[in-house]
Amino acid sequence: MIEIKGLSKTFPSGRGVVNALCDISFSIPRGTTLAIAGKSGSGKTTLLNCIGGLECPDSGSINSFGINIHTLKKKQLSLFQRQNMGFVFQFGNLLSFLTVEENIAFPLILNKMYCNKERKERVADLLEKIGLPELSSALPSELSGGEMQRIAFARAIAHHPKILIADEPTANLDTKTGHKLIELVFSLAKQEKCTIILSTHDQELIRFTDKIVNLLDGRQIKNE
């Protein structure tokens, strides 16, 4: 279970202080999927960043499987993220100097999971599942947007995280490719018993998820 209580976050700007998030509260049971929906600038990314521990809220708490992640020290937070979380961003954010295979293996090595042979098998299995086994030795610069996002998902779930956080993962893809990708990711995540939290402004995509949190100007307007 992930519990968010009274989460608020402000950013300084040229025009004063911007309220990016204001008193957000909701919970997500383990293994469910949640969509954070809202227009551009509504605070979706900020909320995801706070949940993922990439950003520190001004107030409120995020209890992730019994741990208030913002009370953790830097190193403890890094270890928590490394073991329990997988991230996918709008532009994939693959490590440009590593091949597809090395990118997917990176979190496995960080977590000291599997021996060399098993690691290779895990990577090959994931590549097979996302339908890109032939790209194992390609560099990110050689991939299309859709391929890059699929690889990013494979990397994010490679180490069996408890939470998968995806920030507008289909924003740069055409609708058909985007929906295919989400179907694939959701089926993979289900196999891994992974909680998925994604942000999107695509109403079609929201239908795939179990829960929705709607944001407008940093405020939660509806919780289903």
Add this chain to the structure above:
Amino acid sequence: MLFWIKTAALFLVRSSRTSIILTLMVISAVSCLIFLSSLAMGVNDAMIRNSVGLFSGHISGYNIPDNIQKTDLAVKGVANVLQRVEVIGFLHFKDQIDQIVLVGVEPDQERKTSAFWKKTIKGRFIKKGSIEIFISEPVAKRLGAKCNDLISFSLEPGFKESQFLVAGIYKTGISQLDTGIAFCDIETIKHGTMENYAGKHKYFWNGAVFLNDGVDMDMVLQKFQNKIPDHVNFQTWKQLMPDLEQLISLNYFSMSIVIVIVFIIVSLGITSAFSIFILKSIREYGIMKVMGVTSIQTVSLLCWEVFLINIAASIFGVIFGIIIVSVFQKTGIDLTAWTSHNQYFIVSGVIFPRLTAYSLLLPPLSALVFSLPAAIWPAIMISRKNAAEILRGDG
């Protein structure tokens, strides 16, 4: 750790364009600094070579009794020993007279080892077995003598005179060698026409000891002192020419200052280049941070990147530096136009750069020492900023 070394290597290899530019920068800096410090060594070597090679040798022995042979001084490390016998007397030509020290030398050995004979300005150097004299330009002027003139020598005015043919006239530009000295074949003094002087008195000889390159002068001197009686006085070029020793120390000091300044400038360039190189890829470190890479691991990765690129570039830089120095070691750098009136470059103004452990190791070590801090600032920045800030580009 192996994982981070491998990751750092992959980062460098696959960021090839930036890595190559950075590598070339370090290579050129390291090789230039190696050449610069080798050149400084070469200038000092040239001054010593010129000064000792002209006449005195590395070690000069005075008042060596005739029961000690040249071979007694030919210990390990000695290239040659030139035997010289001196008598004080007067040169006469027509109605002119000049007091001089007549030095008997071994003409063939002098030609082989010293450079003194190269300073001939008229005529030629004396030949072995001839009754010839080699006089300086000031002596020739005072006497009004020219080449092929017959001039007389006597121990004191009115004493028995010996006739010498003026074989050549020389000029070194060094007052000690140009004033009041003339040269003849040593046999002339020991057994020939000068028997009157040498035969009646037990003669003492002076030795100019020339050492092989890189031989420790003090070690040779120690061997002499163990072998030769105490009353024989040996002096090294440092004792004979304290001004040269001081000049060399000054040269080392000033060149060290120049090299340090160049090092600082080059190092600032290297540090800046490395910082830019790291900051250019800051997003990659942000992504790694998102995946749970700790600050210490980031610092370790950055340091490995800097270390690996430095090692690779330093190896090439050292090789390139050695090649440049080797080329100039063979050809030499002719600075005669700037040294012709300098007594420390009296024989030759050609500089041969010389590599030393100092000149070979200091540049790559400095490159490493100065570039590692370049990793610190970006590393601190990455560890202080949160991942979202780095990915947003606020870093």
